[in-house]
Each structure stands twice: as structure tokens, then as C-alpha cells.
Amino acid sequence: xxxxxxxxxxxxxxxxxxxxxxxxxxxxxxxxxxxxxxxxxxxxxxxxxxxxxxxxxxxxxxxxxxxxxxxxxxxxxxxxxxxxxxxxxxxxxxxxxxxxxxxxxxxxxxxxxxxxxxxxxxxxxxxxxxxxxxxxxxxxxxxxxxxxxxxxxxxxxxxxxxxxxxxxxxxxxxxxxxxxxxxxxxxxxxxxxxxxxxxxxxxxxxxxxxxxxxxxxxxxxxxxxxxxxxxxxxxxxxxxxxxxxxxxxxx
Amino acid sequence: xxxxxxxxxxxxxxxxxxxxxxxxxxxxxxxxxxxxxxxxxxxxxxxxxxxxxxxxxxxxxxxxxxxxxxxxxxxxxxxxxxxxxxxxxxxxxxxxxxxxxxxxxxxxxxxxxxxxxxxxxxxxxxxxxxxxxxxxxxxxxxxxxxxxxxxxxxxxxxxxxxxxxxxxxxxxxxxxxxxxxxxxxxxxxxxxxxxxxxxxxxxxxxxxxxxxxxxxxxxxxxxxxxxxxxxxxxxxxxxxxxxxxxxxxxxxxxxxxxxxxxxxxxxxxxxxxxxxxxxxxxxxxxxxxxxxxxxxxxxxxxxxxxxxxxxxxxx
Numbered sequence: 001x002x003x004x005x006x007x008x009x010x011x012x013x014x015x016x017x018x019x020x021x022x023x024x025x026x027x028x029x030x031x032x033x034x035x036x037x038x039x040x041x042x043x044x045x046x047x048x049x050x051x052x053x054x055x056x057x058x059x060x061x062x063x064x065x066x067x068x069x070x071x072x073x074x075x076x077x078x079x080x081x082x083x084x085x086x087x088x089x090x091x092x093x094x095x096x097x098x099x100x101x102x103x104x105x106x107x108x109x110x111x112x113x114x115x116x117x118x119x120x121x122x123x124x125x126x127x128x129x130x131x132x133x134x135x136x137x138x139x140x141x142x143x144x145x146x147x148x149x150x151x152x153x154x155x156x157x158x159x160x161x162x163x164x165x166x167x168x169x170x171x172x173x174x175x176x177x178x179x180x181x182x183x184x185x186x187x188x189x190x191x192x193x194x195x196x197x198x199x200x201x202x203x204x205x206x207x208x209x210x211x212x213x214x215x216x217x218x219x220x221x222x223x224x225x226x227x228x229x230x231x232x233x234x235x236x237x238x239x240x241x242x243x244x245x246x247x248x249x250x251x
Numbered sequence: 252x253x254x255x256x257x258x259x260x261x262x263x264x265x266x267x268x269x270x271x272x273x274x275x276x277x278x279x280x281x282x283x284x285x286x287x288x289x290x291x292x293x294x295x296x297x298x299x300x301x302x303x304x305x306x307x308x309x310x311x312x313x314x315x316x317x318x319x320x321x322x323x324x325x326x327x328x329x330x331x332x333x334x335x336x337x338x339x340x341x342x343x344x345x346x347x348x349x350x351x352x353x354x355x356x357x358x359x360x361x362x363x364x365x366x367x368x369x370x371x372x373x374x375x376x377x378x379x380x381x382x383x384x385x386x387x388x389x390x391x392x393x394x395x396x397x398x399x400x401x402x403x404x405x406x407x408x409x410x411x412x413x414x415x416x417x418x419x420x421x422x423x424x425x426x427x428x429x430x431x432x433x434x435x436x437x438x439x440x441x442x443x444x445x446x447x448x449x450x451x452x453x454x455x456x457x458x459x460x461x462x463x464x465x466x467x468x469x470x471x472x473x474x475x476x477x478x479x480x481x482x483x484x485x486x487x488x489x490x491x492x493x494x495x496x497x498x499x500x501x502x503x504x505x506x507x508x509x510x511x512x513x514x515x516x517x518x519x520x521x522x523x524x525x526x527x528x529x530x531x532x533x534x535x536x537x538x539x540x541x542x543x544x545x546x547x548x549x550x551x552x553x554x555x556x557x558x559x560x561x562x563x564x565x566x
Contacts, residue, residue: 005338006339008338009335012335017324017326089288089320090336090383091339093311095308095311
């Protein structure tokens with residue numbers, strides 16, 4: 001039994017489209033960079049937290065997580081554009097399984113999101129905001145993979161339930177932004193009110209950002225094992241839900 | 252809502268079969284069922300001996316489909332679109348590259364193969380989609396409105412491809428269209444579908460013969476019963492009715508009937524101010540069978556196109 005050709009085919013398509021579109025890579029770097037520079041220096045003076053890190057250093061991993069969240073979600077939602085432009089029909093009528101299609105699409109978007117994340121991480125290292133050792137880098141890659149896998153399939157799950165891409169804005173305002181702000185990417189969780197903590201604890205990005213902080217040598221809250229386990233659990237759940245919804249989707 | 256209502260059809264191998272009907276008649280639904288995209292609520296269908304619901308994968312492997320709406324990835328090149336398709340259908344690298352050259356030559360897009368599809372014109376995209384449908388050498392090719400919205404030259408070109416493919420590979424082709432001339436010039440048999448029902452099934456000439464001959468219109472100044480009675484006695488006349496001052500006749504041999512009718516008119520002192528004759532086309536057949544023209548829904552159709560176009564620009 002051969003591996004479903006759809007997995008590699010769909011992965012290849014994502015990567016090709018990404019490699020061709022340099023302007024999109026540059027564009028997707030702009031917002032995280034803006035957050036890092038403006039917030040980092042704007043709030044830097046007021047930030048008093050385990051005095052050995054600056055605010056820019058503290059939010060660096062959070063912004064990597066943000067970049068992954070945005071590009072993964074939008075990558076998943078791209079299924080909607082394929083629906084709109086008919087290309088999804090070409091894929092769905094081929095003699096391949098839906099789970100193969102889903103897996104290829106997910107892996108492809110995870111790859112491109114990770115490339116963006118790595119570019120941003122390199123910028124952090126180059127700017128002296130992170131000094132990871134080789135093992136730390138490896139661990140960072142694991143967390144980047146998990147964060148991305150988690151949100152790509154959520155994007156696909158959303159896309160399978162929507163009919164036209166104009167709902168993007170809705171997802172942006174009511175899902176992506178709250179997930180970002182409630183992840184502890186921009187502030188430490190210690191000493192926050194209970195209602196806020198409850199929300200952050202149910203947010204997979206919280207564990208992703210925490211794990212990245214650990215990997216990059218920043219102060220973190222949970223043990224990396226907890227981070228990996230919780231994040232993996234979220235990823236399994238979102239992938240299962242995404243796969244089920246994607247299989248039921250009609251064009 | 253029932254899109255397809257008890258349509259019973261059998262299409263033979265190597266046939267170039269046409270599904271003709273107005274927009275919304277159910278042609279696309281019918282094709283979608285055969286191509287395993289839509290599940291029928293009742294009834295059964297099989298393609299190449301495979302049941303469309305039970306042997307979905309086998310059906311998919313034996314068919315190619317060119318959809319009505321564009322389904323290309325316009326951020327990939329023409330070549331890449333074909334390569335993508337070949338991979339999904341499990342073709343190995345050597346086969347893919349040979350077939351890509353093959354089909355691109357056929358649709359004359361070889362010199363544009365490395366350009367992004369977004370730089371292609373509408374006709375080129377259509378040709379690329381047809382080429383893609385042929386990549387895996389399907390036994391049956393479905394073409395859903397293959398020339399919708401294309402200019403006359405491109406339409407004729409696509410007709411030539413379709414005819415050649417059907418001749419050269421004995422490939423069974425099923426095309427839907429609401430263009431009468433397209434169905435007439437291409438198809439060996441035509442099923443006329445209206446409101447999801449099969450209205451007629453025959454060869455184009457067989458369908459036209461049902462009308463009983465040529466359509467003749469004589470404009471007369473005044474009605475004269477003696478003249479009408481005289482015409483009625485002709486064996487060649489199959490239908491006659493008076494529409495204001497225009498006498499509308501269906502006659503078997505129009506060329507011979509006209510001089511004879513003029514003689515009779517002169518004898519009865521009836522003045523004919525104008526005459527016109529034409530061979531019936533499928534439009535006439537459609538009107539006769541359904542009581543309305545095929546383009547009754549034409550307005551809604553163009554609105555639909557505008558909607559698709561504006562949505563398309565937002566990317």
C-alpha cells in the first residue's frame with residue numbers, strides 16, 4: 001500500500017505557492033515586527049519582571065507565537081479561497097482520500113508557517129533578543145510545529161463551515177485576536193485576575209508561547225513537559241475535529 | 252427541491268453525447284451525480300460498469316471532468332496544474348512529463364506552459380482545463396458547458412478538439428450545453444432536459460424531423476379561406492396556423508412547396524407580400540417540446556456571471 005499521493009501533492013502545492021510569493025512573506029513579517037518594536041520600546045520602561053529580561057526579550061517568543069497563529073489560521077482558511085475559486089472541486093473529485101488531502105494541506109501550511117516563524121526567530125537572534133543554545137533551538141522548532149499544527153486544522157475546521165471568504169474578518173476579530181491577547185504573549189500570567197487566567201489556561205497558544213520562552217531561555221511558567229502535553233492534546237483534538245468537518249464538507 | 256427527476260439514460264462507449272437544456276434544468280446535477288460529487292437521493296447510476304456510490308474510487312479513476320466554473324490554481328503555471336493533476340491520479344514522473352507535453356501540444360498551449368495561469372485568457376484557461384481532464388486518459392470525459400462565455404473562434408477551436416478526441420481515442424464524451432448549435436454540430440445523440448425531466452432523446456436530425464419539415468412563413472394581405480383550404484390539401488403540409496397576417500407553415504419540402512403555393516395564391520387572387528423559409532434547428536425542437544425558448548432564463552444567467560466575476564476580483 002503506497003502512501004496517499006495527495007499528502008505530498010498538496011504539501012508541494014502549498015510550498016510552491018509560498019516560495020513564489022515573496023511579497024506575502026515580507027507582508028506577514030510586518031505586523032509581528034511592528035508589535036515587537038513598538039510595544040517592546042513603548043512598554044519597555046515600565047516593565048518590571050524578574051529583572052534579568054527586557055520587555056522586548058519577554059515578548060519575543062510571544063510574537064513568534066503570534067506569527068505562527070496568524071499564518072496557520074489563514075493558511076487553513078485558504079481552503080475557502082480554493083472553494084471560491086473552484087480548485088477544491090478539482091481536488092475533491094480526484095481518486096484520493098479526504099484525509100490525505102487534509103493531511104497534505106495541513107503539513108504544507110505548517111511548513112510555510114514554520115518558515116515564517118523561523119525567519120522571525122532569526123531576526124530575534126540577530127537583534128540580540130534571544131540567545132538560544134542548539135538544543136533550545138530544536139525544542140523551539142518542536143513547539144513551533146505543534147502551535148502551527150493546532151491552528152492550521154482549526155482554520156480548516158472553520159473554513160469547512162463557511163461558504164465565502166468574507167467571514168475572514170469575523171474570525172479575525174472574534175477568534176484570532178482574542179487567542180493572541182489571551183495567551184500571555186504580551187504579559188506575564190503571574191498575578192493576573194482569576195477570570196483572565198481561566199481564559200488563558202484554555203488557550204493552546206498559552207502553552208505554545210510558554211514552551212517557546214523555555215526554549216529561548218526566557219522566564220516561563222509551566223514545565224516544558226506540561227506545555228508539550230497540553231499543546232499536543234489540543235493539536236490532536238483540533239486535527240480530529242478538522243478532519244471530520246472536512247470530510248463532511250460539500251462543494 | 253428535486254433537481255433531477257427520474258431520468259433514465261444509457262450512453263454507449265465512444266459516443267459524443269449531449270445534455271441540452273436551459274440553465275437550471277439539472278444538467279450539472281446529472282453530471283455531478285455521475286462524477287460522484289453529488290449523491291443521488293434515490294435511483295442508481297453506473298459509469299464504465301462501476302456503481303457511482305459503491306465504487307466511487309473506480310469511477311473517479313475512469314472519468315475526467317471539465318467543470319463549468321474555472322477550477323485551476325491561477326498561482327501555479329499551466330504545467331504545474333497538469334503535474335498536480337497527474338500526481339493526484341497516481342501517475343509516475345515519466346508518464347506525467349510525457350502526458351503533459353502531449354496534452355499541451357493538443358490544446359496548443361505548449362509555449363505558455365511555464366506562465367502562471369493568472370496570465371492566461373479565458374479561452375486558454377478553458378483549453379488548459381480540457382487538457383487537464385485528459386491527463387489520466389479517462390474512458391469517459393464530462394464537459395460541463397465547455398464553451399460558456401467564450402468568443403466564436405475559441406468555441407470552434409474547442410469543438411475541433413472535442414471532435415478529434417472522440418474520433419482518435421474513441422473516448423466517450425458527455426457534454427452539457429445550452430447552446431443549440433453546439434449540441435447540433437458536435438453530438439451524435441442528444442438528451443433534452445427541462446426542469447429535471449428527460450423531454451426527448453434522439454440524434455440531432457431525428458429531433459429535427461419530429462417537427463415535420465421546414466418552417467415557412469408567408470405574409471398575406473387578407474385571409475382567404477379558399478386559399479387556405481387549397482394549401483391544406485397538400486400532402487407535404489404537416490402544420491399550419493395563422494398568426495395575424497402571417498401564415499406559419501411546416502412543410503416537408505419547402506423548396507418545392509413555395510412555387511406551388513405561389514401558383515395557388517395567384518389562382519385565388521391572394522397577395523403574398525413576403526416569404527421566408529428556414530430549416531428547423533434544435534431551438535425549434537425545444538420550443539415545440541417545452542413550449543418556451545431555451546433562453547427564457549437568460550437574464551438570470553448573465554446576472555450570475557456578473558456575480559461570479561465581482562467575487563473573483565476580491566482575491
